Amino acid sequence: MFDTIMVPVDLRHAPALGKALTIAADMANAYDATLIYVGITSPEPSELGHTPAEYDQKLQAFAQEQAQAHRHKAQAHTIIANDPAIDLDHKLSEAAEELGADLVVMATHVPNLTDYIWASHGGHLASHAKASVFLVRG
Secondary structure (H helix, E strand, O other): OOOEEEEEOOHHHHHHHHHHHHHHHHHHHHHOOEEEEEEEEOOOOEOOEOOHHHHHHHHHHHHHHHHHHHOOEEEEEEEEOOOHHHHHHHHHHHHHHHHOOOEEEEEEOOOOHHHHOOOOHHHHHHHHOOOEEEEEEO
16 A cells, blocks of 8 residues: 655654654554655754764664664655755655655644644645655654
8 A cells, every 4th residue: 555655754853753653664564665764954064963964874874773673664865955944844745756655654743823824844745745644643
């Protein structure tokens, strides 16, 4: 049913992604799918890397750790954006298309007042991606 599952991750908040990561791994194992962990960074230095290449190494390591822990096929895909906060929605939609994802599993928050004015990142992706989108709360 699913061959390629995209999982957007924010490495700064990796511990809070546990439920979404577990569900994505379970789906990958159930369908013998490949999980592609997608992270976004800027060309400028950040707490996650001085360069995009350093960030990519951390994302690659994260993907391999997840693959070993959950016994699934995994890859990592780094997106470089001048302003990740502004470009996130568009870049994730592009990545889902580029990677040929047929499912996106994404952590999300409980809706709040601002979500009635502006869609959440997951809500935007669910509205614009061709792939199915599974939003995981908690």
